[in-house]
Amino acid sequence: MSINPNLVEDIRAASRTMVRELGFMKSTLAGTRYSPSAVHALLEIDMHGAMPAAQLVQALGLEKSSVSRMVGKLIEAGEIEETGAMDDGRFKQLALTTQGKKTIVDIHTHGQQQVISALGQLDADQQLVVAQGLGAYANALKQRNQRPHEAVANPIGIHAGYRPGLVGRIAQMHADFYSRHWHFGPFFESKVAAGVAEFVPRLDQPVNQIWAAVQNGRIVGSIAIDGQDLGNNEAHLRWFILDDGCRGSGIGRELLTKAVEFCDEKGFSATQLWTFKGLDAARRLYESSGFTLAWEEEGTQWGSTVTEQQFTRKV
Structure with missing residues (x-):
């Protein structure tokens, strides 16, 4: 290179x-x-x-x-x-x-x-660039110090299903990232925690699944498909998050691929996700996986006023 x-x-x-x-x-x-x-x-x-x-x-x-x-x-x-x-x-x-x-x-x-x-x-876009760039660079520094057998021994693995500490860890990753970059507060963290806590007991249903990215026993990323809450044979993609140190590693794309493949296997007519304007790296991932912007408008469902967006992926 x-x-x-x-x-x-x-x-x-x-x-x-x-x-x-x-x-x-x-x-x-x-x-x-x-x-x-x-x-x-x-x-x-x-x-x-x-x-x-x-x-x-x-x-x-x-x-x-x-x-x-x-x-x-x-x-x-x-x-x-x-x-x-x-x-x-x-x-x-x-x-x-x-x-x-x-x-x-x-x-x-x-x-x-x-x-x-x-x-x-810095403005919001610059802040996001700094966070993602530093995360990717820090991860590259760690990798360059690993001998080949160490890099293989400690990969980031993706695991489906519930893991102990999953609910709290997903809430923590969301709170850490969005409080630093978007100044979201306790309302947002509480909403995430409550949503995950409500969802996890429903993992026994075949239309629901969650995946965790795990490194050295620590959860460093997550994504979920909720096949029940929207109805109309539509899936809801939820809680897509990565630790800053994992951004730029390709793990986000792997998680999203797992979720999309699951939706296709289950035969959902469409997959919906809700996010907000400014998360450009995530938007590029969504669009590369077939999601398109359906609508956007100002809203406060996350506890702060942002331009909320809905992305849809149709089969």
Whole structure:
């Protein structure tokens, strides 16, 4: 693949600016008294709930001795503690203390304000480009550091049907993305959570299905077909979402393909989806799969005023 050298230098320059502006040149990070590696250790432990030190070594890409010293300091500072695993008390895991959970809240608040203040300089389309571009670039950076057997060992798999934590994870992914990029609030998250919670018990019906994209045991994307709520032998495509780090990886297209193939197999006369103007990358995917814009008008069904759109795919 040919890569423009000027593009390489532009990305390197932007990366250096980001490192400086986000505070990584300082001895402490995110408004804490801890080093960047210690802050990232707390974030990893928070994301996993609890994890062994060996897994933390792998996640941070640091030497075992460095992580061991850092963990010792965080334990001494009262941020984390060692706990026994539920199935084997001899197997030690690292977990946040009450103090550590408060520190994590402060770290997230600090980070969110950094992003919000920067995105405030951009319009909605530019914000979306930044989110998708950074996600794709971050994913490419991870892949280029993987040896071939590691890339095969940890792919993103697509799984049909219910998985533990599915309802909460779908609501979280929607809330994370749409609060950052569109300032949707608790009304939107509650509506998503309620909708998924109502739908999941109906998965025993053959016209309903849901798919989850899963990487390393973590749900990183979803899509669903609800074959009951519209009637008229029409399917409703719902809850199509990806983690930012997976955007640009092709997983979104795979999920959409699964959903469309399911609709064709079940013989639906049409598939409908509702979204809103501004989600350009998703719209391109929809249109490439045969969806066309049926109508659009201003509405508030997501808790904010947006230009709502309905796309239809007919057989």
